[in-house]
Amino acid sequence: AGSGETSEAALRHDVRTVGVVGTGTMASGIVEVFARAGYDVVYVGRSQDKLDGVVATITTSLDKAISRGKATEDDKVAVLGRLTGAASREALADVDIVVEAIAEDLAVKLELFGDLDRICKPGAILATTTSSLPISECAKATSRPEDVLGMHFFNPAPVMKLVEVVTTDLTSEAVDETVKALCANVGKVAVSCGDRAGFIVNALLFPYLNDAVKLAEAGAELTVVDAAVKEHLQLPMGPFELLDVVGNDVSLAIQRELHREFGHEGFAPAARLEQVVADGRLGRKSGKGFHHYS
Ligand code: 3HC
Secondary structure (H helix, E strand, C coil): CCCCHHHHHHCCCCCEEEECCCCHHHHHHHHHHHCCCCCCEEEEEHHHHHHHHHHHHHHHHEEEEEHHCCCHHHHHHHHHHHHHCCCCHHHHHHEEEEEECCCCCHHHHHHHHHHHHHHCCCCHHHHHEECCCCCHHHCCCCCCCHHHEEEECCCCCCCCEEEECCCCCCCCCHHHHHHHHHHHCCCCCCEEECCCCCCCHHHHHHHHHHHHHHHCCCHHHHHHHHHHHHHCCCCCCCHHHHHHHHHHHHHHHHHHHHHHHHHCCCCCCCCHHHHHHHCCCCCCCEEECCCCCC
16 A cells, blocks of 8 residues: 555544453553553443552553653653543443453454444444454444454553554455554554464464473473573563463463364363363462462
């Protein structure tokens, strides 16, 4: 596309106000990303407690940034002032783009996209941060599939620079280009991905994480595996540390989806991954996962 088309795209999809659906780890991180970049953000959650949780998470993050000299008290007041929490999706009527980060469950997403189609103004971009579910199904749940695409952030969203931008056959070029420009505006690096389970990163990352759990089942010590991987592959975290950051429930859902789509025997979730989730050991967010956290 020529630059003329890009500026036309930017005009057609002028993004000033961002909507986020969800109050979990990814949703909080995404709200923080946009608010720190100067966008007004309307975020929707199911209870006042959950909405308050988003503000608390972002406040902690800003306090950390202040203590490291990377932000000021004025920045904090400005960022928190850009946040509007809402208990009803109807609050998304006037936003220019919605990024949804709710449960990794297709039926739940389809219901949400039907709602967004009804609620959001014409021309609003409807994005999902699903890590493994088909974007095309979300698009088909609306009467405006040209405005739907994937915007896959990584955890922790405020720190990880990559965003996988996932278009379907029906996504308009204007929407694709607008979202890539938006990523750049918030300091992210966008890559284009096809609509297949796991996109690029998770399709490579999760078979490795699953294999690490199988190594543990075979007797390998978690801390030794973590240390070996960090030392040799020069990754910031070992596989069990990373599983605990991502959340073992989320990881299990992704692994199941990869297995369902590609069918390889080796992609079947490791039994111990199923077990830690069944035991409620979801990772850092629940205080224990493969490792324990104080
Ligand atoms: N929110 C906001 N900021 C955070 C943060 C959070 N949750 N966690 C860390 N930070 C910031 C810190 O404030 C610090 O900022 P500064 O450099 O400006 O001072 C910076 O990040 C580094 O943090 P720390 O010094 O506290 O800690 P580390 O240096 O140990 O880094 C890490 C922490 C960035 C999480 C690093 O360990 C890392 O990169 N881990 C790998 C994470 C990863 O691979 N994520 C992708 C998982 S896959 C995925 O998400 C896909 C999805 O579909 C499941």
